[in-house]
Amino acid sequence: MTLPLEPTTVTYPAGAVHGTAVVVHLAPQGDGSTAVLLDSTPCHPVDAAWPDQGPDRAVIRKDGSPTRVSDCVTAATDGTQLYTGEQIPAKKGAEGWTFAVAHLVDDDGGLAEGDEVQVEVDEDYRAAISAGHTACHVASLALNQAMAHRWKKDARADGRGEPDFDGLAIDVSTIVPNGSVDTYRMGKSLRRKGFITDGVPDELAELEGAINGALASWIGSGAAVRIEREGSALTDVRYWVCELPDHTVRIPCGGTHLDSLEEVSSVRVALSIEDASGTPVLRMETTAAPA
Numbered sequence: 001m002t003l004p005l006e007p008t009t010v011t012y013p014a015g016a017v018h019g020t021a022v023v024v025h026l027a028p029q030g031d032g033s034t035a036v037l038l039d040s041t042p043c044h045p046v047d048a049a050w051p052d053q054g055p056d057r058a059v060i061r062k063d064g065s066p067t068r069v070s071d072c073v074t075a076a077t078d079g080t081q082l083y084t085g086e087q088i089p090a091k092k093g094a095e096g097w098t099f100a101v102a103h104l105v106d107d108d109g110g111l112a113e114g115d116e117v118q119v120e121v122d123e124d125y126r127a128a129i130s131a132g133h134t135a136c137h138v139a140s141l142a143l144n145q146a147m148a149h150r151w152k153k154d155a156r157a158d159g160r161g162e163p164d165f166d167g168l169a170i171d172v173s174t175i176v177p178n179g180s181v182d183t184y185r186m187g188k189s190l191r192r193k194g195f196i197t198d199g200v201p202d203e204l205a206e207l208e209g210a211i212n213g214a215l216a217s218w219i220g221s222g223a224a225v226r227i228e229r230e231g232s233a234l235t236d237v238r239y240w241v242c243e244l245p246d247h248t249v250r251i252p253c254g255g256t257h258l259d260s261l262e263e264v265s266s267v268r269v270a271l272s273i274e275d276a277s278g279t280p281v282l283r284m285e286t287t288a289a290p291a
């Protein structure tokens with residue numbers, strides 16, 4: 001079998017929630033579902049390597065009749081076999097591999113290769129997830145600023161020039177509707193990089209106050225947000241760009257976002273400490289209130 005695949009063109013980075021597409025491949029999966037590959041899609045797939053933003057909710061419509069997308073993941077082929085999600089053995093962009101968006105459907109709804117279809121994404125859910133993802137990024141920048149005094153060595157800098165606590169300590173990041181939950185491991189490897197973990201639990205209220213203060217001023221600025229990308233294919237590198245008052249920040253990101261911080265009335269965080277087998281883990285819950 002040879003798969004004559006092109007990388008999927010993705011339109012969600014620019015905010016699209018509707019699109020017309022052609023079915024390029026149907027791949028039955030072991031669990032009875034079918035992976036539907038389209039030439040282009042507005043449907044955000046969960047990324048296998050960094051699954052912070054989950055799949056969009058969507059339907060694929062052929063001649064008006066809808067087929068529900070039960071999951072949306074990345075897929076990849078070396079030309080002989082199609083792998084989906086966590087089964088993909090290659091790194092994104094690896095030579096000889098083509099990456100695509102796989103829309104998983106429980107019942108193929110009579111779809112056939114070559115069909116022209118409409119893809120419709122649940123707009124309200126997407127909007128809430130985009131608000132959550134933008135809030136997650138601005139909160140991470142505010143967290144880095146609040147933690148800046150705790151570094152005794154030069155650390156990698158974030159987009160505002162502060163030591164990148166978020167990038168160096170992040171364990172799991174989960175985008176939820178109108179928010180995110182991020183956990184940060186403050187163990188040996190972070191200490192070796194020069195971070196002072198002592199006293200963080202006693203400082204949580206001050207840290208929270210500093211983060212929420214910075215967030216209030218940034219949200220008040222109504223900064224513009226956009227996605228910059230090097231191309232329209234799934235694997236082309238994309239950046240989240242936010243024009244904060246003191247810096248225009250660029251962060252590599254494959255997700256979906258607001259167009260402006262004006263679309264939320266506030267972003268606030270709550271911090272807590274958990275213990276993971278002796279390693280303190282900082283948990284930051286971020287909540288965005290729609291404007």
Ligand SMILES: [Zn+2]
Pocket residue numbers: 133137240252253254255
């Ligand atoms: Zn992101």
